[in-house]
Amino acid sequence: MRLPARSVFLGSLGALAFFGGWEALSHSGLVNPIMLPAPSLVVRSGAELLGSGELARHLAASLWRAALGFVSGALLAIGLGIAMARSAGLYDLINPLVQMFRAIPSLAFVxxxxxxxxxxxxxxxxxxxxxxFFPVWVNTYIGVRDTSPLLLRAGASLGAGNWRLLAFVVLPAALPLILAGLRVGLSIALVVLVAAELAGAAFGVGYLIQMSQTVFRVDQMFVGLVVLGMMGYLADFLFEWAVRTLLPWYGAERGRG
Structure with a gap:
């Protein structure tokens, strides 16, 4: 996926203006530089953590937890969403429970x-x-449930059985919503992960932020925040790149590639 030169230029300009303003504010005397360390200090602290290998250990632990939890929750959600959309009896049986648990914030389970x-x-x-689980489940269920009856009748008229209809008609039709749910779930995974690491961990970016707070290293806390922001941005970028690489027709009607 190639980014237009204009997008790269404007994005770089916006980042430069933001960090330049932050640097100027930290040195202006209007704020306490200890409470709001300059980006240059944050970069130096990040370089120290990176050089010692500590940042790599925290990052690896967080990435492993996020990846394993994301895959586990997404696979279960897609499977259950498809099953509930295709079986009215199963939907009636477990939908009240799913809706009840969906109303409970994830952080309450920490x-x-x-x-x-x-x-x-x-x-x-x-x-x-x-x-x-829940954003992926909702999008999968709605996408499968709302598959056009015309597509289903067309597939059936060509001799497709239930499994072929599911594989070649229902899932492709529901794919945009499923991908949207996965993208939302990706951002939620990082939020929940950091909350869990703040509550108790031996390694992880959330743990780094918590330990930095106990020794009043605000610069290292900002290192953790910047790393989390970069993780979220890169995860979303790589997700979109993977979708457009593996599914080149997805979004082609919008003229973006």
């Missing part, structure tokens, strides 16, 4: 997950999977 699974990897992966 203390329960730690109580159940401890502060190890299982609790964090469970929390990420839980947060990812």
């Amino acid at each position: 203390p329960i997950a730690i109580f159940w699974f401890g502060i190890g990897e299982t609790s964090k992966i469970f929390l990420v999977a839980w947060g990812v």
Whole structure:
């Protein structure tokens, strides 16, 4: 996926203006530079953490938890969403429970997950999977449920059975909504992950922020925040790149590639 030169230029200009204004504000005397460290200081702190290998360990731990939780929650959500959309009996049976749990914020489960699974990897992966599950499930269910009857009748008239209809008609028709749910779930995964790491962890970007707060290293706290922002941006960018690489027809009608 190629970015237009104009988009790159404007994006770079906006970032330069933001960080330049931040640097000037930190040195202006209008704010306490300890509470709002300059970007140059944040970069130096990040370089120190990177050079010591500490930042790499925190980042690797967070990425592993986010990836495993995201895949687990997304696969379960897609499977259940398809099943509930295709089976009215299954929908009537478990929809009240799903809707009840969907109304509970993911962050409310943080203390329960730690109580159940401890502060190890299982609790964090469970929390990420839980947060990812519901947006993916909703979009999958709606996408499969609202597949055009004309497409279904056309497929059936050509001799497609239930499984072929699902694979070659229903899922392609529902794909835009499923991808939208996955993209939303990707951002939620990072939010829930950081909350879980703040509550209890030995490594991770959230843990780095918490430990920096206890020793009043605001510059290192900002390093953690910047890393989280970059993780979210790169994850979304790579998701869109993968979609357009693996599914080149997706979005082609909008003239973007």
